Amino acid sequence: MIINSLGKRCPQPIIDIARALAANVEISEFELLSDDPATWPDLQAWARMTGHRVEQKESPRYLIWR
Amino acid sequence: MGSVTGFQAETPLHAKAREVLLAAFDQGWADPRKIHQASRKAAILRDEAREKFGELLQLAPDSIHFLGEAALGFHLGLTGLLARSHTLFLPAISRQEVFATRQSHEYVDGKAVELASDLKGSVLDLVAGEAEDVLAWQAVNGETGIRLAEPEGFAGRIFLDATSSTSPENGEWDAGLWESGTWAGPRGIGVFALRSPTKWRNPLPHLDSRVVPGDASLPLILTSAVALEHWRAEQEERNKKVRALNEKIRHFVTQEIGDVDIAGTMESAFTGEPAKLSFSFLYIDAERLVSELDRRGFAVDSGSACTSLEMKPSHVLAAMGLLTQGNIRLTLKMEHDERYVDSFLAALKEVVSEQR
Numbered sequence: 274m275i276i277n278s279l280g281k282r283c284p285q286p287i288i289d290i291a292r293a294l295a296a297n298v299e300i301s302e303f304e305l306l307s308d309d310p311a312t313w314p315d316l317q318a319w320a321r322m323t324g325h326r327v328e329q330k331e332s333p334r335y336l337i338w339r
Numbered sequence: 340m341g342s343v344t345g346f347q348a349e350t351p352l353h354a355k356a357r358e359v360l361l362a363a364f365d366q367g368w369a370d371p372r373k374i375h376q377a378s379r380k381a382a383i384l385r386d387e388a389r390e391k392f393g394e395l396l397q398l399a400p401d402s403i404h405f406l407g408e409a410a411l412g413f414h415l416g417l418t419g420l421l422a423r424s425h426t427l428f429l430p431a432i433s434r435q436e437v438f439a440t441r442q443s444h445e446y447v448d449g450k451a452v453e454l455a456s457d458l459k460g461s462v463l464d465l466v467a468g469e470a471e472d473v474l475a476w477q478a479v480n481g482e483t484g485i486r487l488a489e490p491e492g493f494a495g496r497i498f499l500d501a502t503s504s505t506s507p508e509n510g511e512w513d514a515g516l517w518e519s520g521t522w523a524g525p526r527g528i529g530v531f532a533l534r535s536p537t538k539w540r541n542p543l544p545h546l547d548s549r550v551v552p553g554d555a556s557l558p559l560i561l562t563s564a565v566a567l568e569h570w571r572a573e574q575e576e577r578n579k580k581v582r583a584l585n586e587k588i589r590h591f592v593t594q595e596i597g598d599v600d601i602a603g604t605m606e607s608a609f610t611g612e613p614a615k616l617s618f619s620f621l622y623i624d625a626e627r628l629v630s631e632l633d634r635r636g637f638a639v640d641s642g643s644a645c646t647s648l649e650m651k652p653s654h655v656l657a658a659m660g661l662l663t664q665g666n667i668r669l670t671l672k673m674e675h676d677e678r679y680v681d682s683f684l685a686a687l688k689e690v691v692s693e694q695r
Contacts, residue, residue, distance in 0.1 A: 283644050283652070284664035288622050311644045311652040311663050318600055318662035319621060 276305045279333060283311035287319050290337060305335040343679050345638030346669040348481075348613070353523035356566035363558035371557065385557055391564040392530055395571055396517065397507035402532045407555035409502065409529030410436055412516035415551065416498040416531065418443070418542035420514055421473040425495070427451040429475040430462040430487075431658035434500060437475045438654075456658045459607055460485035468495040476512065479503040482642055482655040482668060483602035484615030496538050502529075504612055505570055513538055521613055522570035524563030528555055573673065574611065581614040581671040584680050588669070591684045592618055596691050600662040614671040617642065619656065623665030623694050631690040632667075637683050640668040 276293045278286035286307040293303060305316070313329055320327040320337070328336040344351055352360070369377035371385045386400075393400035406412050413436035421427055427444050429437050431453050441451045455463045460483055468474065472495035479486050481503035489510040490497065499512035505522040508515060513535035520526035533539055533550055543552055585605065592599045598621040602608060608615070620628070625643030632639055642653025643666040652663030 284622055284624055287664060291622060309644075311657075314652060314657035314660070315662055315664050317660060318619075321660070322598065322600060322621065322662070 274300050274303050276303055278305060278307040278309070278312075280308065282309050283315060285309075286312050287315055290316075290319070301339045303337040305337060306333050307335065308333045343674055344672065346671070346675075346683070347638045347640050348615075348668075348670045349520065349526065350523045350613075350670070350672060352525060352562070353566040353569055355569040356524060356562045359565050360558070360562050363561040367557035367561055370554070372554075381557055384561060388557075388560050388564045391568065395507075395564075395567050396530065396532075397509060398515075398532045399534075402534055404531045404533065404551045405555040405560050406529030406531050406551055407527070407553065409516065409518040409520075409527055411551075412502075412529045412531040413437060413498075413500070414440060414542065416514035416516055416533075417473060417475055419539040420496040420498055421449070422471055423447050423449050425449070426468060426472045427475065428454060428465065428468060428472065428493075428495075430454045430456060430477060432456050432460060432462070432480055432482075432655045433475055433477060434481065434502070435654075437500065440475070456660075458660050460487070460603055460659055462487060462490075465490055465493060467492050470494055471496065473498060475500065477503075478506075478508050479610055479612045480615075480655065482615065482653060483617045483659070484608045484610055484612065485603045486607070486610040486612070496535070503615075505567065505574075506612065519559075519563040519566070522563075522567045524566035524570075525556075525559040528559050528563050530563075577673050578611040580673065581675075582609055582611075584671050584675060584677070585609050585614055585616055587677075587680060588616055588684065589618075592620075592687070595684070596620065596688055598622065602656070602659065602661055616669045616671060617656070617661075617666065619643070619662035619667075620665035620691055621662065623691060625665050625667065627694060628665060628667060628690055631693075632683075632686060635686045635690075637686060640670070642666045642668060 276289050278289045316327050326338050367381050367384050369381040371382035389400040389403050417440040474493050474497045476490050476499050477487050478501040497512040499515035501508050501515050502518040515532045517530040519528035600619045602617040625641045629641050642656050644652040656663045
């Protein structure tokens with residue numbers, strides 16, 4: 274599932290992820306599109322705090338899985 | 340909330356320093372380098388201030404040079420120690436002024452190595468370097484309050500950023516910088532100490548042997564010495580009080596609010612220096628958080644991107660792997676009592692839950 278947060282500033286991309294995860298509990302892998310410079314540090318911190326794993330792909334893609 | 344000055348980093352002039360401010364201007368107005376009576380008096384006062392700073396910061400008085408703009412000390416210290424052909428090592432959690440020096444150094448083909456940090460704020464992968472390499476070290480991190488362990492095994496020259504410290508720094512270093520606002524002295528006055536003048540070359544255009552350009556305001560230097568003396572005298576009482584508040588806030592935001600990332604632990608981040616406490620809430624817009632808290636009478640700082648002019652998150656939080664969104668940074672002060680902190684925490688909980 275793709276979460277499109279392009280053009281959105283922090284904290285919106287992380288909020289978008291949380292909403293997508295809550296609404297799609299059966300899906301275990303997500304792709305985030307974000308061009309906000311705070312996304313990568315915040316995504317890593319979010320993953321550490323919530324027990325997820327993340328990977329930075331070529332800009333602006335990020336992979337998220339449980 | 341009445342007379343309390345809030346949690347922002349800045350603090351009003353120490354009351355005892357305020358008491359002597361006018362007298363300092365009355366006594367210390369003349370140019371201490373001239374030979375008139377008033378100038379000789381000013382020179383005596385300047386030397387006494389140097390002795391006082393030497394005693395309080397455990398520095399040799401003749402190594403101390405006062406700056407009228409503390410931030411200039413980063414350039415003086417780092418560029419003065421660093422030759423173009425040598426490497427600058429800098430922790431990723433350094434202040435912006437260190438990064439500015441790095442940029443200038445790289446512009447003339449100098450080499451710089453950025454040192455990563457971990458979640459605890461420890462600096463990783465420090466190598467020995469060569470004898471003329473320079474390490475830009477930090478005594479206390481100004482954003483998180485974390486005190487860095489002394490660098491071990493570095494073979495080169497060390498510039499110590501002590502601008503968030505109010506204490507003597509007795510480790511190995513060659514040039515060091517303190518900032519008067521940190522101990523509730525007049526902001527902007529810098530105490531620059533040069534322990535190893537033979538390793539240093541003045542990087543500024545200069546005509547004589549003076550280390551710093553021009554004269555910092557002598558009355559403000561005198562006032563700063565009074566502020567530091569009183570700050571240090573109150574240190575034990577302040578530490579006890581502020582430590583309890585620090586612990587209380589950490590406990591509250593973890594237990595009562597949740598989804599929060601706090602920088603450091605009580606052990607690493609409570610140093611007794613101006614007590615900083617930095618934490619970030621998930622799913623929170625820091626700009627709205629800061630504005631809402633301000634509207635309710637609580638001034639706080641923030642390292643989040645949306646509160647910075649450049650719209651970039653705090654490089655310190657990012658380098659440590661901490662959450663940068665929804666960040667607030669508190670500076671706990673002597674006048675903050677339990678009642679004030681309780682009101683703040685209630686407001687914080689309310690604002691965060693409204694946003695979530």
